[in-house]
Structure formats: structure tokens, C-alpha cells
Amino acid sequence: MLRLSLLLLLLPCSSYSMLLGWVESPGYPMRYLPHASLNWSRCAPKGQTISIRLIHLDLENSQDCENDAVKILSNGNRIAVLCGKKEYEELQDIVNPLLFSSPGGCLTLLFHSDYSNTKRHTGFKGFYTLQDFNECEDDPNNECTQFCHNFIGGYRCSCRHGYHLAQDKHTCTVNCAKDLSGLKRGDISSPSWPESYAEHANCKYTLSVEENLQLELHFSEGFDVEQRPDGHCVDELRIETHSETLGPFCGNKPPPSPLLTYSSHVQIHFTSDGFGTNKGFNLNFKTRDKVCRSVVTSNSKVTPLKQEYHRGESVTVTCDLGYEVNSEENEAILTQYETTCQSTGVWAPSYPCEIVDCGLPYIGANSILQVVDGQNTKYNSQIKFYCSSEYYTLDGNDTYTCNANGEWTSVDGNAGMPKCNEVCGMPETDPTTTGRILGGSKAKPGEIPWQLLIKSPKRGGASLINDQWAVTAAHVVEGIRADFLELYGGLIDGQSANISPIRITKIITHPSYSTAPPSKTQTNFDNDIALIKFTSKVKLGPNLLPVCLPEVNRGVSENEQGTVSGWGATIVNDRERIKTKFLQYVHIPVYSLAECMNTPYTPSNEAMTFTNNMFCAGGEGMDSCHGDSGGPFVSPFLSSGGPHYLIGIVSWGSNCLEGAGKGKKKGYYTKVDNYVNWIKKTINEN
Structure with a gap:
């Protein structure tokens, strides 16, 4: 015990x-x-x-x-x-x-x-x-704003007379929500006005009248809502309409009076915290006919400009520069429209002015597009173009801006998009020694990257002029189906088995080229030119690059030095003719017009035809030969540096093997500058 x-x-x-x-x-x-x-x-x-x-x-x-x-x-x-x-x-x-x-x-x-x-x-x-x-005594954070009552395991809150507990069961507040819809006149004030308003107030007053009327608010003197020294509101008054929120208002300066709401539906919100002894506010509300305001839509201006408009008055809405009218009725870009003030205080019709969007432009082949402003393609945004590899060059400006008309324009104001064109006529390695097709030394990889080889059905040459087209002599491909033509590029070894043929989709010979009847030897090779289109673009690289096309009507000068190349016949020991395995080239001069007009004869003693669409060239023991047909004659000659232009196509000539490779040789070439327009037109149409 x-x-x-x-x-x-x-x-x-x-x-x-x-x-x-x-x-x-x-x-x-x-x-x-x-x-x-x-x-x-x-x-x-x-x-x-x-x-x-x-x-x-x-x-x-x-x-x-x-x-x-x-x-x-x-x-x-x-x-x-x-x-x-x-x-x-x-x-x-x-x-x-x-x-x-x-x-x-x-x-x-x-x-x-x-x-x-x-x-x-x-x-x-x-x-x-x-x-x-004991939460009431020992817990300063018990959250009761007025009275606290402790019990075993918890506590509860209660309020003074005139207050009630909010939904959180801790905060004491006043019941100050009122729906005054239908009233055209009346007074609204903060709780206990003109005495200090209640703490934790959350008041909402609803006003609603006919659609053709607007509410205006008149504030009385003595406006007093708690405000911090920095000007921010502790307690606040807000006025919400269907289109905007006015406020918050606090301090000792009331809102402008009368305050025109331009709305028939208004909600007035007043909130207070748990401290302070401020008086609050008092206002009188009434109605008047609705008017339209001077702002129809953002990003625009109206004419004529007034502070307010009455029913039936019209204005012209003009969108700001770089903005357009968003109306489903019009597909073209519109920047202005007419509108009329309605009795309900709204403008009709009313369309938003939205920023012009140029959208992503068409990106040509081998181009890369970078949007400078993230993914933004709207007014004043910029884009930059790049080419996909070093073997293409940009034709046009690289930087474009979205203008107010919804078009991409370059920095110098020009419309239209740039293109990535193939770098032409610029081999990465120029020859440093002079070889010969008739018994000459072979070309090195990359020295003549535009040279193509036709293996079958006829052996011949062709020249790459862009990443999907080649040009050759018409007589090399006449009568041949596109899927039967075996064409190779990017090689110097004509017997290489490591390179796949280029697939062909179309062969187009010049419409004015004509062949001789089957019973006669052909004596006229005028317009000896044809185009070859590939099924898809080839991948350019150091061993496969196009040659440049010459300017229209460039002309060919006497003694102009050029380079001719191919896998045609060559000479062994000054007497034996063989088909060379490796690509050969030679530098030769252009002959005079008089020399070219002195044409050889066929075995049947018929003179060959010389036209203005041809030129001839050669040298002592140097010339193109059998199997070189369709191949390129470029100027300037290779070792002189680029860019190199395709001025001739191997067409016909005297017997290059006659005299065992000795003496003056002469070959005839299709003059390419006469056909540049036809080449470009044909490519564009196909």
C-alpha cells in the first residue's frame, strides 16, 4: 500500500x-x-x-x-x-x-x-x-481563428455571434454572399460598414440585368481596405465581368467613379485576412444603355476612333502589321473588315487579328532547314538554309524572314526559296601529268569524277551534269530501252565488279537527231546529244561529281585547250588496238573552222557533214577513239584548275587508229553550248 x-x-x-x-x-x-x-x-x-x-x-x-x-x-x-x-x-x-x-x-x-x-x-x-x-494551450498552430475547445485526442473550433465556421472547420467568417440579380439600383458594402470589416471575409455579390443594359458603380467616400507599405494588397476588392477583371483595389483610393463595367453581368469579390481594423467600402450601383468600346479585338486599331460608340455606329477594324483577320469565310490574307455596334454592347461581326504564320517553306532536295526561333514560323521569325553536304552549294540567300504577307523573304527582300545546286567541275585532284587516250596513262581516282561508263548494249561514255542526269551522244543510246542500259560512275577501272550500275528511268534523244537508213552509212551526226535520267539521285562524293554546263552560245575558240577522256580504244606498240581497262584522258587543242570543214570521207567515199553544232579537235597522235563516244570534252583542260565546263561530247571522227597512232588526228564533238537551253528545259519538264 x-x-x-x-x-x-x-x-x-x-x-x-x-x-x-x-x-x-x-x-x-x-x-x-x-x-x-x-x-x-x-x-x-x-x-x-x-x-x-x-x-x-x-x-x-x-x-x-x-x-x-x-x-x-x-x-x-x-x-x-x-x-x-x-x-x-x-x-x-x-x-x-x-x-x-x-x-x-x-x-x-x-x-x-x-x-x-x-x-x-x-x-x-x-x-x-x-x-x-492540449492543442488549445500547447499548440500555437491549432488553426482556430476565434475559440478553441480541447478534448481527449483532438480539439474543435467555434465562433463569436455573427460568424460561422468555414468549410475548413477552423476559420470563422461572415456570411456575405448575396445574389442581387434583377435589381437595377442598390447599395453594396463590406461587412459591418461603416465599422471595421470582419476578418477572414470572403464575400461575393452578384449583379445581373438585361443584355442591353450595363452596370455602373459609384463608390462613396471613406474607401479603406488594408494595404502593405509596398503597395500590394493585404485585403482586396475585385470586380469581374464577362470579359475582364478590374482590380484588385485596396488602400485609401477608391476605383474611378463612376466605374463603367460595359457588362450586364458583374461579380464583386471582397476578401480579408485575420488582422486589421480597416473600414472597407460602400458603393451604389445603377444601370444605363450599353455602348461599344473602342477596342474590337486585340492587335488592331479602329477608325474613326472614339471613346465609345452607340448602337448602329460602324467602324473599320485594321489589324496591326504582321497580323491578319481570322475569318473562315476568306482564304486570302485580309487585314481589315467592317463591323457595327449592337444594342448588347458588342461588335458584329467580330474576328480576331492573329499573327501571320508563314508555315514551314518547301525544302528542296539536298537542303537542310533550321528554324532560328525554335519552332516559330510566324511574322518576323527567321529560318536558315544549309546544304546537306560539301558537294552542294546554296544558290540564293541562306537567311529568310516571315513577312507581313505570309511569305518568306530573304534578307535583301527577294522572294522565292534558295536551292542547293551540285558543285560542278571541281575535281578534288587535278592531273599533274599529261596522259593519252591512244596509248596514254590511266587517270587517278577523283581526277575526272563526272566521267561515266556505258558498258552495254554499246560501249561508250557519258558525263554527269547533276545528281540525277547525265548527257551523252545520241548515237550511243539510240534505240536502247532505259532498263537495258548499263551505266556506271565513280570508277576508273572499267572492269571493276565492286560498283553497281546506276538504274535508268528515261533516255531522251534530241528531237532533231536523225539516223541513216539501214542500208546506208550515216554521214550526218548533227544534234548528236541525248539525256539520261536516273531512277533516283546518286550520292555525290570525291569520285562522283558533275561537270559544269557552259553558258548559252559560249562558242569554242581555235587553239582552245581542253581535255577529252574515256575508256575507248588505245594503241599498244604503235600498231595493236585494244579496249583500255582504265580511264584515259588527253589534253588537245580545238582546230580552226576551216580545218573542221575539211571533213573525212566514209569507206563508201561519201563526205561527212559538218554543221554549226559541231567543232573538231586533236593533235599529233592524240585524239578520242572507238569506245569514247558520248564522253566529255572539258575546258579548261584539267591541270589548269577548275571549274571545268562540258563544251563538247565525243561524236565522230577520222580513223583514230590509222597510222598506228602517229600523225595529226581529228575528232568531231557536239558543241554543248548550243544545247544548254534544251538540256535545262528537258530536265525541268521531266
């Missing part, structure tokens, strides 16, 4: 306290052994706390309690580390007031002893209790 009485004296005085149990060290009260330990933990329900009150503590004393110790934690955070011997009064006054959990939290006690005790220590003993947490 004496022990129980002592325990009751130790309990706290709270009427909500109740004893839950004891906690003590292993072996208490005799002694605890070395390497003893205890891990104890309890948790409190919501709205309550758990505490430990030690009545005895006798442990080995050590520096920072590193030997034997009791550690007490609240929700994992250490609140006490104890060791040594403490008297009962010290425990009660200093230690025990610290040993409690947070509301709804957990309390943990950890005890351990080391390997030895030099003296006998009895350990510790305490009891733990569960107590109600």
Missing part, C-alpha cells in the same frame, strides 16, 4: 493521464551484467503524447556516456543520453520534463553496457504514461 501511494504521488496532475507500465534495466534492482542491452519503444495515438518518468538511475559513469548509457529518442531524434548516478529530485526537475514524444509520435529507449563494471550498479527504473495533448 505504501508503494502504491508513492506511485500516485509521482503521477502528473492531468486528469487525462493514465499509467501504462514500467520500463527497467535487465537485472534491476540487483545489478545489470556486462554486455546487457534493451530496446524499448511505444507510440501514442493521434492527439496524445507518451512520456517516461525515471525514478531511479545508477549506471557506470564515463566520458560522454561511452561505456554504459540510456538513450531516449522521440520519432528517431535523440532527446537524452544518461549515465552515472542521479538523485530522485534531479530526475524529477531536470531529466523527466524532457522525456516525451510529439503528439501521435513514438518514444524509444535504448540501453547498453560494456564488457566490465568495476563497481556494482543497479541500473534504472521508470514508468511511461499516455497523456492527452
Whole structure:
């Protein structure tokens, strides 16, 4: 009975306290052994706390309690580390007031002893209790704005007379929501006007009248809504219409009076915080006929310009520069329209002025487009064009801007998009030695990258003029179906098996080229030119590049030096004719017109025809030969540097093998500058 009485004296005085149990060290009260330990933990329900009150503590004393110790934690955070011997009064006054959990939290006690005790220590003993947490007194964040009432496990809030609890069950506010729809006159004021308005007010006043009327607000003197020193509103008044929000208003300066809302439906909002003694506001509302405002739509202006317009008045709406009328009725870009003020205070018709969008432009082949302003293609945005590889060059400006007409224009104001054209006539390696087709040395890779080889059905040559077209002699491809033609590019070894043929989709011979009847030898090679179109674009590279076309009517000059190339026949030991395996080339001069007109005869003693569409060239022991037909004659000659132009196509000539490669040779070539217009027109149409 004496022990129980002592325990009751130790309990706290709270009427909500109740004893839950004891906690003590292993072996208490005799002694605890070395390497003893205890891990104890309890948790409190919501709205309550758990505490430990030690009545005895006798442990080995050590520096920072590193030997034997009791550690007490609240929700994992250490609140006490104890060791040594403490008297009962010290425990009660200093230690025990610290040993409690947070509301709804957990309390943990950890005890351990080391390997030895030099003296006998009895350990510790305490009891733990569960107590109600008084949120009203001990929790400054209980959220009740007026009255707080505590109960076991929680609390509740209540309000003074004239207030009610909001939905959060903590905030006391006033009931100041009013629907005044249908009234054409009246007064609205903050709660308790002209006395200080209530804290935590959240008022909404609704006004609604006929569509042809508008509400106007007249504020009385004494406007007083709490405002911070920096001008920002603490409490605020806002006025919302169907099209805009006016405010917030605060301080001592009322809104302009009368305040024209231009609307038949208005909501007035007033909110306050939990502090302050300001008076608030008072206003009188009434109605008047609606008028139209001077702004029909954004990004535009109206003419004639007035502050307001009455029913039946019309204006012209003109969109700002770079904006257009968004009307589904018109596909073309419009920048202005007529509109009329209606009795309801709105303009009809009314179309928005939206920023002009040029859209993504057409990107030609081999072009890369970069939008400078992210993905924005609207007025004043910029785009840049690049070519896809070093083997193309940009024809036109690289930077374009979206103008007010919805068109992309270059920085110098020119319309139209740039193109990526093939780099032509610029081999990466020019020959440094002079070879010969008749017994000459072979070309190196990349020296004549426009040279193409026709293997079948007839052996001949062709020249690459862009990434999808080649030009050759008409007599090389006459009567041949496109899918039967074997055409190769990017090689110097004519017998290479590592390169696939270029697929052909179309062969177009010049319409004025004519062949001889089957029973006669052909003596007229006028207009000996044809175009070859590939199924798809070839990939350009150092060994496959186009040659340049000459200017129209460029002409060919006597003694002009050029280079002719091909896989035609060559001479071995000055007498034997063979088909060369490797690409050959030779530099030869152009002959005079008189020399060219002195044409050879056929075996049947018929003179060959020379026309203005031809020229001839050759040299001592140097000329094109059998199998070179359709191949290129370029100027300037290769070792002189580029760009190189295709001025001739190997067409016909004297017997290049007569005289075993000795003496003056003469070959005839189609004069390409006479056909540049036909070439470009044919390519554009096909």
C-alpha cells in the first residue's frame, strides 16, 4: 500500500493521464551484467503524447556516456543520453520534463553496457504514461481563428455571434454572399460598414440585368481596405465581368467613379485576412444603355476612333502589321473588315487579328532547314538554309524572314526559296601529268569524277551534269530501252565488279537527231546529244561529281585547250588496238573552222557533214577513239584548275587508229553550248 501511494504521488496532475507500465534495466534492482542491452519503444495515438518518468538511475559513469548509457529518442531524434548516478529530485526537475514524444509520435529507449563494471550498479527504473495533448494551450498552430475547445485526442473550433465556421472547420467568417440579380439600383458594402470589416471575409455579390443594359458603380467616400507599405494588397476588392477583371483595389483610393463595367453581368469579390481594423467600402450601383468600346479585338486599331460608340455606329477594324483577320469565310490574307455596334454592347461581326504564320517553306532536295526561333514560323521569325553536304552549294540567300504577307523573304527582300545546286567541275585532284587516250596513262581516282561508263548494249561514255542526269551522244543510246542500259560512275577501272550500275528511268534523244537508213552509212551526226535520267539521285562524293554546263552560245575558240577522256580504244606498240581497262584522258587543242570543214570521207567515199553544232579537235597522235563516244570534252583542260565546263561530247571522227597512232588526228564533238537551253528545259519538264 505504501508503494502504491508513492506511485500516485509521482503521477502528473492531468486528469487525462493514465499509467501504462514500467520500463527497467535487465537485472534491476540487483545489478545489470556486462554486455546487457534493451530496446524499448511505444507510440501514442493521434492527439496524445507518451512520456517516461525515471525514478531511479545508477549506471557506470564515463566520458560522454561511452561505456554504459540510456538513450531516449522521440520519432528517431535523440532527446537524452544518461549515465552515472542521479538523485530522485534531479530526475524529477531536470531529466523527466524532457522525456516525451510529439503528439501521435513514438518514444524509444535504448540501453547498453560494456564488457566490465568495476563497481556494482543497479541500473534504472521508470514508468511511461499516455497523456492527452492540449492543442488549445500547447499548440500555437491549432488553426482556430476565434475559440478553441480541447478534448481527449483532438480539439474543435467555434465562433463569436455573427460568424460561422468555414468549410475548413477552423476559420470563422461572415456570411456575405448575396445574389442581387434583377435589381437595377442598390447599395453594396463590406461587412459591418461603416465599422471595421470582419476578418477572414470572403464575400461575393452578384449583379445581373438585361443584355442591353450595363452596370455602373459609384463608390462613396471613406474607401479603406488594408494595404502593405509596398503597395500590394493585404485585403482586396475585385470586380469581374464577362470579359475582364478590374482590380484588385485596396488602400485609401477608391476605383474611378463612376466605374463603367460595359457588362450586364458583374461579380464583386471582397476578401480579408485575420488582422486589421480597416473600414472597407460602400458603393451604389445603377444601370444605363450599353455602348461599344473602342477596342474590337486585340492587335488592331479602329477608325474613326472614339471613346465609345452607340448602337448602329460602324467602324473599320485594321489589324496591326504582321497580323491578319481570322475569318473562315476568306482564304486570302485580309487585314481589315467592317463591323457595327449592337444594342448588347458588342461588335458584329467580330474576328480576331492573329499573327501571320508563314508555315514551314518547301525544302528542296539536298537542303537542310533550321528554324532560328525554335519552332516559330510566324511574322518576323527567321529560318536558315544549309546544304546537306560539301558537294552542294546554296544558290540564293541562306537567311529568310516571315513577312507581313505570309511569305518568306530573304534578307535583301527577294522572294522565292534558295536551292542547293551540285558543285560542278571541281575535281578534288587535278592531273599533274599529261596522259593519252591512244596509248596514254590511266587517270587517278577523283581526277575526272563526272566521267561515266556505258558498258552495254554499246560501249561508250557519258558525263554527269547533276545528281540525277547525265548527257551523252545520241548515237550511243539510240534505240536502247532505259532498263537495258548499263551505266556506271565513280570508277576508273572499267572492269571493276565492286560498283553497281546506276538504274535508268528515261533516255531522251534530241528531237532533231536523225539516223541513216539501214542500208546506208550515216554521214550526218548533227544534234548528236541525248539525256539520261536516273531512277533516283546518286550520292555525290570525291569520285562522283558533275561537270559544269557552259553558258548559252559560249562558242569554242581555235587553239582552245581542253581535255577529252574515256575508256575507248588505245594503241599498244604503235600498231595493236585494244579496249583500255582504265580511264584515259588527253589534253588537245580545238582546230580552226576551216580545218573542221575539211571533213573525212566514209569507206563508201561519201563526205561527212559538218554543221554549226559541231567543232573538231586533236593533235599529233592524240585524239578520242572507238569506245569514247558520248564522253566529255572539258575546258579548261584539267591541270589548269577548275571549274571545268562540258563544251563538247565525243561524236565522230577520222580513223583514230590509222597510222598506228602517229600523225595529226581529228575528232568531231557536239558543241554543248548550243544545247544548254534544251538540256535545262528537258530536265525541268521531266
